[in-house]
Amino acid sequence: MARVKFVFRLLVLAGVAMFLHYVLPQHDVVKVTSTEVIRTDLGSFNRIFFASGDSGSATPDTRDLRLINTQKQNTYILGFIQRDTSRVMVYRNEDTGWIWPPYFKFNSADLQAEAANLTRGDAWVVVTHYGWRNRWLSIYPNAVGLRVVDSPDVTIIPWFNIAFFVFLLIAVVFLRAMWRQLWERAVDPVIDAATHHIDAAQADLAERRGRWFGRK
Amino acid sequence: MAFIKLVIFGFIALTVIYWSIAIYARSVRKERLEKSFDAANPSSTDRAARDAFVTAGMTAYNASVRPKLLGLVYVVPTIVIGSIIYLINMN
Numbered sequence: 591m592a593r594v595k596f597v598f599r600l601l602v603l604a605g606v607a608m609f610l611h612y613v614l615p616q617h618d619v620v621k622v623t624s625t626e627v628i629r630t631d632l633g634s635f636n637r638i639f640f641a642s643g644d645s646g647s648a649t650p651d652t653r654d655l656r657l658i659n660t661q662k663q664n665t666y667i668l669g670f671i672q673r674d675t676s677r678v679m680v681y682r683n684e685d686t687g688w689i690w691p692p693y694f695k696f697n698s699a700d701l702q703a704e705a706a707n708l709t710r711g712d713a714w715v716v717v718t719h720y721g722w723r724n725r726w727l728s729i730y731p732n733a734v735g736l737r738v739v740d741s742p743d744v745t746i747i748p749w750f751n752i753a754f755f756v757f758l759l760i761a762v763v764f765l766r767a768m769w770r771q772l773w774e775r776a777v778d779p780v781i782d783a784a785t786h787h788i789d790a791a792q793a794d795l796a797e798r799r800g801r802w803f804g805r806k
Numbered sequence: 807m808a809f810i811k812l813v814i815f816g817f818i819a820l821t822v823i824y825w826s827i828a829i830y831a832r833s834v835r836k837e838r839l840e841k842s843f844d845a846a847n848p849s850s851t852d853r854a855a856r857d858a859f860v861t862a863g864m865t866a867y868n869a870s871v872r873p874k875l876l877g878l879v880y881v882v883p884t885i886v887i888g889s890i891i892y893l894i895n896m897n
Contacts, residue, residue, distance in 0.1 A: 642808075688808040694891040734894055768830045775833050 620660035639729040641684040656683040682730035839863040
């Protein structure tokens with residue numbers, strides 16, 4: 591039973607970690623090589639990995655998808671350690687709008703223009719993005735920002751993620767304190783009172799039973 | 807449409823958070839008042855005096871600025887969303 595519990599907890603933790611890894615912003619150092627637009631028919635498998643269509647439009651599952659093709663510097667451990675090698679990486683460029691994930695991105699056209707402009711030069715660019723590249727599912731990380739840097743070995747401090755995890759920690763501690771307070775002040779007294787009633791009733795019953803059957 | 811949806815559901819979520827924190831803060835305050843009364847009058851069995859002390863303390867708390875600060879539950883996320891919109895979409 592303990593092992594089942596352990597495995598279950600591990601699965602939940604892995605799910606949460608994957609979810610955060612998908613949704614939180616990450617940074618890649620790249621050279622933008624080209625931009626393109628492809629028509630995409632989304633399947634039921636990869637539908638959730640693309641932005642929601644406009645709620646008013648009638649045909650949400652086929653669309654033109656803006657892509658940014660790049661040469662990306664490889665890294666170890668979620669981008670914290672730089673490597674000298676590079677590989678290709680393809681980003682999509684879609685508005686998230688007011689819908690999930692809450693990046694509130696509306697400027698995909700401008701971002702595409704910026705990326706197209708960067709293909710003319712040879713500049714190193716930091717791409718802020720969320721999401722995964724998966725060839726089997728045909729999904730791409732969504733680029734949310736481009737920033738030109740001087741060299742490929744820039745130090746990137748993930749300020750947003752730091753703030754997010756600090757906030758998450760505070761929220762968890764606070765939620766725990768609230769839960770304990772609720773039990774201490776609202777639930778436990780009720781249980782105590784109920785237990786007291788049950789005890790009294792049982793004592794009463796025992797006494798009556800004694801009265802009826804005790805004199806045998 | 808998506809914007810209206812966000813506003814409505816965001817408002818509902820923040821209201822839930824607001825009331826949870828409000829109830830929690832009141833509960834903590836009340837417990838502290840009870841404990842301070844018990845510490846000051848260790849052998850008191852005067853229930854009415856204890857209740858009066860707690861009620862007076864809660865009235866003072868409700869009149870103070872602290873419960874009004876809870877309105878920040880609505881303000882801070884709005885500011886955060888506003889800054890995200892600005893930072894993401896400016897070029």
